[in-house]
Amino acid sequence: MLSLPASIFVPLPIKSTPKIAVTCGIALLGMVDLIWAHYIDLAFHGLSSILGSMLLLALIGVFYDLSGRSKRLSDMGYYAALWTGFSATAVIFTYLTASLNFPLHDALFADLDAKMGFDWVALYLAVEGYPRFSALLGWAYDSMYVQLFVSMLYFAHKQWTRKNDELLLIAFISLVVTSIFSGVFPAVCAWHYFDLGIERSVHLSHLLSLRNGTAASFSIDQMQGIVTLPSYHTVIALLLIYVYRDQKWSFLLILALNVLMLLSVPFRGGHYLVDMIAAGILFVLSAVVTKYVLRSRERATVPDPAGTRPLMAPVVSGMRRPAS
Template identity: 35%
Template sequence: MTNRVSKVLTGIALLTAVIAALGIAGAHAAGITLALGNAVSLAGLAACAVIAVAAVLIALSHTQRYRERTHAWRLREAALAMLCIVAIAALSQAVVILDYLCVALAPLSIETDLVRFDALLGFHWLDLYRWVSAHAELHRVLEFAYRSSIVQLIAVPFILATTRRHDDLAEFITLFAFALLVAVLVSTPFPAQSAFVHFGITDPHTASTVSHYDLLRSGQLRQFNLSESQGLVSLPSFHVMLALLLAYAVRHVRHVFPAAVVLNAAMIVSTPTQGGHYLADVIAGVGFGVLSIVVVRRWMAGPRTAATTGPRATHPT
């Protein structure tokens, strides 16, 4: 494992612990009961198993007898990717608790302002939703693109690790953490009800996926099951931010980058109709996604420059 990635993973682990502690304490103070649920419990056990497997692979890579074979098969890199995926999943769960507490603060909801802003740009969400729904093939393509985010979050660490783009991998994990926190911090003072709910859309996988929003704001949701968590951030769209980060992360992997650009461009296009986002959410997602890349890139430029003066840890694809 490269020193830089190990430092990033250590930092993410500490950040996750701090956010989880704050979230648990905040939930207790607010009188909200937290439960893991079966899905999260199983995911936790799976994460422990993955960490154990990764530890074995790393240990083998340092054993003289297996060093050449593990290097050729890139088993150490696979272990690194596993640890990064666990870090992403753990941080996401911790931030979910924080996000729910922020929604429960219930500042003035701004969805009416977002609809008005969209109209000024000539965009009418309901018209677009009806048009996409009337074109079944297009709807399936957009749904596939929207749901691809989970698969990409697993694939990108493996791609970057196995191609030994360790600097890019460290940057991607840092970007993910930064963007996730930015999305929650921005949405807290500017919450918005999903377009699905605002426009009365009750199709499967629409309003039902954001039903906790009003329950939290009204104080009716007093028990929160992590296995049933929902994405309640409207502005900025984290899906749009993530699409930019995923494409940016593989920019140096020439055979993957073009496909990533196409897929994530489709993800951005799918966000209004598949995620119930306003056009304003998409625009904000692009803005804050680019901002996240600029900030993290500049922040990590110093360590990266310093690293180039020592032995190279990465190899060209």
């Protein structure tokens, strides 16, 4: 019988399936962005710095991975590169879907809120009546990116690769779906519809210029969150609570912070209640898909008898792993 060295059974692509899947997703999304932007004659500036940052971070990951010096620094480099690429391609995608210029649905969303007994105006005025509480909500709302970055570093430091995979995959899947939905069912925001807090609508000029076709270019470092339904802040708040679910003290801290973020979404994000409900459904579906992907990857590997590294079971007739 044909004997092969044990190293041939080490499935590096399978071992890295989540990273490879997201890398391919980012590349595909980037291609869609490039073609779509060219088609509608829309330019985005500052991408060279993003690509440079991604390359540097990826090289850090490769260096510490291949040298074996630090699994922690390797993961930090890899995941930071993926988050950088994902953030850039995804925000561009939200701008492109906004250019579809489908009819606005603010009136429908406000009406659905009213039918559920959610009085946005009354609650907004009540929150604004307590400036310190309003500021606290604003701080919680703005903490989203910091929480994601710190969580990525924390999981890499603890060598909790599965948690980093969950965090990245759910965020990626949900933002792609969010971008598509927000393009097909667009809305400006509750601030604009109710004419309250309009000064917080920093995204308004970008969104309206995309819709009326007057936008020519945007700088990547000045782009805004222009999505209304589903609320991506809601997705991330639920996601952060989810990935810390089996921790103790860190879970309590994350839970408290993200409950505040959820409370802030209508008033500091200008969202309708239906935006949050849609986001909750999207989060659950994204989490289910991610759980299936990760479990499928785990089933595709067979533990080494020594318990040191994942091995691929022989699948070619006549091939056997040599006895140790």
